[in-house]
Amino acid sequence: MIKSMMVGLFALGAVCIASHADACAMFFEDHFFVGRSHYVNAEIGVPWLGEWNDIISSIQVEQLCKVTVYEDVNFGGASWTASGAVDWVGDFWNDRISSYICTCR
Numbered sequence: 129m130i131k132s133m134m135v136g137l138f139a140l141g142a143v144c145i146a147s148h149a150d151a152c153a154m155f156f157e158d159h160f161f162v163g164r165s166h167y168v169n170a171e172i173g174v175p176w177l178g179e180w181n182d183i184i185s186s187i188q189v190e191q192l193c194k195v196t197v198y199e200d201v202n203f204g205g206a207s208w209t210a211s212g213a214v215d216w217v218g219d220f221w222n223d224r225i226s227s228y229i230c231t232c233r
């Protein structure tokens with residue numbers, strides 16, 4: 129009985145580690161990682177941010193990951209690749225990001 133519970137817990141831990149590996153970045157509504165946040169998975173290109181369109185002001189990118197953001201929908205317009213902790217995306221990119229691709233090594 130105890131042994132089977134231990135095996136079950138171990139399996140649960142493996143699932144948690146696997147899902148954490150998919151973490152790529154977190155977008156924030158305001159600068160310095162304030163306001164509402166939007167979690168982003170790795171290896172996903174999103175052609176339109178929906179309610180998060182033209183609102184992002186700071187980005188926390190996971191280690192070994194990078195996110196390429198685009199000014200317009202469908203990966204159009206200007207692009208910029210961010211990594212690490214970006215507490216302010218800058219005057220140009222503030223409230224302008226409309227699509228993105230996030231990847232991790």
Ligand SMILES: [Ca+2]
Pocket residue numbers: 156157158159183184185222223
């Ligand atoms: Ca904003």
Ligand SMILES: [Ca+2]
Pocket residue numbers: 182198199200201223224225226
């Ligand atoms: Ca835009």
